[in-house]
Amino acid sequence: MSGQNQNQDDCEGTYSTSTHEYANADSTDLFADIFADFEPQNTTDGSYRGTMAKIKATELQYQAVFEQKLVEANTNLKRERIRVSIKQTGNSLQLRATLPLKPGDKAPLRRGDRSSGKEKKQYDLSLGIPANLEGLKTAIEESYELGKLIARHTFQWNEKYLGIKSREKQEIKTIGELLDTFDEKYYQTRQRTITSQNTFANYISVIKRNFPLTHLATKENFEEIINSFQGNKKNELIAVTSVLIKTFNLGFTLDVTRDNVTPAHREIPEDDQIISSFDLFEKFALNRKNTNISDEIDTWEMWRWVYGMLATFGLRPRELFVQPDINWWMSPQNIDHTWKVNKNTKTGYREVIPFVPEWIELFDLKNPKPLKILEKKVAKIASVQNINWMRRDISRWFRKVGIEFQPYDLRHACAIRAHLQGIPIKAAADNLGHTVDEHTKTYQRWFGIENRKKAFGEVISQKSLIELQKNEILALRMENERLKLEVEKWKSRENV
Known part of the structure; x- marks a missing residue:
């Protein structure tokens, strides 16, 4: 058996084993420990700023785990002699591999040789895979699939690898269609806790109450509905819609302004x-x-x-x-x-x-x-x-x-x-x-004013009491000095 065939068989054997044990592993098992030892920063105050701090801490933890899993994936690919690696570019994952020249592509010139070039070239393939843990699972599976084609010398440039389909405009979904997978997408980057479930339940409730589920999830539709409200209601819709846009990476941001809201007066019970x-x-x-x-x-x-x-x-x-x-x-x-x-x-x-x-x-x-x-x-x-x-x-x-x-x-x-x-x-x-x-x-x-009166009254009363105590102490000291003088006088008379 030639060295070339031997190498091909080795790669095929590696692929087969890896596909069974790693590439096809269920994503839940593969990344089950993402938040295992993670205790997110508490909001500490329940404010919007505090909540965002907790979200940011969770996102940083998620990104750290993602980067670690990406390194592990590439290490496994290299160890198993799969001639593909995974790289992150912005919010997407790409497959890097040395492949036959793409149709219409020129071969890179060899140093000192202007007449001929290599028949292969390193390419970064964009398959429309998002840079998250679920996307990484897909990228791993695609890497083994591409590795098999390379090992068997059966790779061909088609629409998938040319990126034609991934560049096609995605069909715009309705708001209701987004809600069908909102839970799954939302918890790909978050812990499922009592607190996060309560937050998510509120998001769902707000969306269903205020947005027609049959409307397309477009920037114009969201902004039209949000701008029809004012005050706290408008601010709530901005916050919830922003989460939905970010979760599904809809590709736009809202051009709306939050309202400044003056809280209603409260009569706090005595x-x-x-x-x-x-x-x-x-x-x-x-x-x-x-x-x-x-x-x-x-x-x-x-x-x-x-x-x-x-x-x-x-x-x-x-x-x-x-x-x-x-x-x-x-x-x-x-x-x-x-x-x-x-x-x-x-x-x-x-x-x-x-x-x-x-x-x-x-x-x-x-x-x-x-x-x-x-x-x-x-x-x-x-x-x-x-x-x-x-x-x-x-x-x-x-x-x-x-x-x-x-x-x-x-x-x-x-x-x-x-x-x-x-x-x-x-x-x-x-x-x-x-x-x-x-x-x-x-x-x-x-x-309010009544409590301010109480506070001022308490302070004034305390000051008055302190002044009274000071005067009493001063009077006692004076009396003490007078008594000392009287004692000295009696002692002087006795000595005479």
Whole structure:
């Protein structure tokens, strides 16, 4: 057997084995560990900027893993003597190989020889493969396929390798057609966590509510609908549409401007109103008549407990339902009465100190009965949608029992109370799961005139008290000096 045939057989044998063990490996198995040891940066404050920081950190992790897998793929190709390598150019992957001359291409001249050239040349083949992990799997498969053609000397230039099909304009899909594969595409570059699933569910909801699914996914169609809205609604559509465009690499950016929105005024409840509203749950239960909804017979006690926890700790509602650590809450070792927020929530894990410790007893927050109901509710949670339902149920119960403010107002009240209590901003922000900047910017807008009066009054009262104490101390010192003089006088008289 000639050396040429021997080499050909070796390449074919390598290809066959590799195709079975590597090239045809399922992408889920091949890249299953992409986020195995990755703990993304928490948003820390729940703000848009914080969320984007987390997204950026995840994207950098994804890119690092992608680059590592690309190196591994080329190492495997080289080790198995496949005469193809994979390279990244911008957002695409190309196959690099030495091939017979492309039709109409001139052979490169040999050094010092103007009359003849090589019959082969190195080419970078663009097959329209995206530079992501799913695309890398495709590129690996194509590399082995091309390697087989090279080894068998059967390679021919066709539309595929000439790039004719990949250069053809892609058919524009409808928004509904994009949604059919949105989940698959979205999670190719993201972790599938409770938080990311909740975010994705919101994207889907926003798109379905506001965009006709039969419309083509074009720049003009998106912009027309977005510009028909104003304020927060418009800003939300810009953000969600931008994610959709980036996920599917639609090839355009939106020429729309976000609106500057002034938050609506909120009346934050005073402590007396918070305490009195706690009793409305039991009043509702006592006054309810002829209900056939058995699930609501005792659940009011759980929702009252939820109310008390929100008021005492300033938690986000979701932070009570995502894998609540009830054992720690009820543990005798929990002497500081802290609540542990699960790492899969919006801003990650934190241990929260009660803003009003005395309310734990006042609201009976260690009562095991509502906690058992909570455990049963949480055990039934099978998806992010279930958590969202429970979060909406809180608002429903507030309205049902006659509470005149919103669940989130209890969180704002804790932020304001922290300042009135003199708690340092950094400590209050950390307790609420915010950066200092976000805490100051977002929550202090609810610090109205009445609370300012309180704050000023407290400071003035404290200053007055300090001045009074200083005067008392000065008077005592003067009296002390007078008594010393009297003693000296008596001593002088005795000596005489």
